[in-house]
Amino acid sequence: MLSISQAIRGGGAYYLGGGAEDYYAGGAEGEGTWWGEVAAALGLEGRVTEQALSNLLSGFSPDGTVPLVQNAGEESRQQGWDFTFSAPKSVSVLWSQLPEGWRREIEAIQDAATRRALLYLESVAGLTRRGALGFDLEETKLLFAIFPHFASRARDPQIHTHCVLVNLSLRPDGTTGSLWSRELFRHKMAAGAIYRAEFAALLGKRLSICVARDGSVFCIPGVSEKLVESFSTRRKQVLAALEANHASGAVAAKLAALETRVAKGALNREELLREWQALGERMGWGREKAEWLLGKCFHQAPAPGLLREALGEVTERDSHFPIRDLVRRAAEHAVGTDAGADAVLAIIERARLALVPLGRVKGESRFTTREILSLEEKFLLEAGELAAASGHEVNANVLQNSLRSVDLSEEQKEAVIHVTERSGELALLLGLAGTGKTTLLAAANEVWTSAGYLVTGIALSGKAAAGLEAGAGIPSQTLSSLLLAVGMCRESGLPSPLTEKTVCVLDEAGMVGTRQLSELLHECKVSVWGSASGRAGGGG
Helix, strand or coil, rough: CEEEECCCHHHHHHHCCCCCCCCCCHHHCCCCCCCCCCHHHHHCCCCCHHHHHHHHHEEECCCCCEECCCCCCCCCCEEEEEEEECCHHHHHHHHHCCCHHHHHHHHHHHHHHHHHHHHHHHHHHEEEECCCCCCECCCCCCCCCEEEECCCCCCCCCEEEEEEEEEEEECCCCEEEEECCCCHCCCCCHHHHHHHHEEEEEEEEHCCCEEECCEEEECCCCCHHHHHHHCCHHHHHHHHHHHCCCCCCCHHHHHHHHHHHCCCCCCHHHHHHHHEEEHHCCCCCHHHHHHHHHCCCCCCCCCCCCHHHHHHCCCCCCCCHHHHHHHHHHHHHHHHHHCHHHHHHHHHHHHCCCCCCEEEECCCCECCCCHHHHHHHHHHHHHHHHHHHHCCCCCCCHHHHHHCCCCCCHHHHHHHHHHHHHHHCEEECCCCCCCCCHHHHHHHHHHHHHHHEECEEEEHHHHHHHHHHHEEECCCCCCCCHHHHHHHHHHCCCCCCCCCCEECCCCCHHHCHHHHHHHHHHHHHHCEEECCCCCCCCCC
């Protein structure tokens, strides 16, 4: 995986052992090295020294004599960022149980995959601002100081590489300046996927190790799960902190990681390796079983459907997308084949020719596929037909009787009247969070029920469906489960759950992908039933 720190302070002491945490005490971790054309241009080569890194992060030349940016030396200066590439846990555990020669091979693969990801980042996100107001963006090269690590703060095996990006650009004309960092964060997920695709491919090519996709990452089948769990101390600490705070989610996990973070302390590589290998032997998974996994896999060419699957995932929720999203998904699907970063990016370049450009959004080019364009044209046609159709209007007397029993604002009453009496078989509601959409949908549910209709709620997630049911009193399910049930009924010849008396309330319709939305509206037409498409959750 790839994580990016928000900022670097203190001139890099954290990485060079000059800070309170003494991150490199004892020299157990690998020495830092420079990466990139900027390093060569500045006369940097070989080992990263504290003086040179500190001066560069502060905005000066390596010797500290020449300011290279306008705010050099200022305390408020954004000095840089830490891009940390971490190998999957099963890779680190396998590494910890192998003899020295094989460990060096895996370390070399980690280094190669990291450097390939940095090259990708430089090619797509290396930018600096120019002009009187800094509005002009210009491509530039990047300067990284790379520090390889082999252990976590909890002294478990964890191969990872800190890549310190110095906030400094060297333009083609020889001038220098700060970086424009937005694109670096935009491409984080794609760069992480490129790293993993390259790592997995090199494991197969160099060591013939089999890998398997595990969600968005990968693992090595055959590595002891019990040993992996034993070497996951940091994960346990974070989970315990989340449980203690009754928290969940990515942001809470990040905060929990910071709260449980302790000084790494002095590390002795040989002592730790002996400890790790002794534990492996005690748990019945040591050197012999680790070596058995080598040489067990043959090269496998990428599946012909790799690009199709990647496009399917990218367009599942979004009708248009940036190329970085396609890079990410294609790289994830390449895991388990011999397609590394170069092969993935070549596939993307060929695919780009068949995509439909849609212009730029927030400075970034967006694309779609011809399939999605066709689906959207069909969707708009069917939506128009449904909106113009009649047959599910609620009688005015029934409507007024139902509204007398509920406490609604005039705006909410107008919305209820809109979806139950005035609109066609497709009605839309748009409202910001806190405007009472759930309350008015509860009232609309009562109106429809009084008129003899069967109301069902639909949402993308089970949690959202449960919220719609609890808030508006509308029996709800996920869109996927509804479409699956409709399809199964059609195949088996059973009556569809969508009848002429069905009214559907679709929560957060704007979040539904084109394919699913088109399928839902198609079922509306086939089943000749009415649909009220509403947003019971947040607006937008």
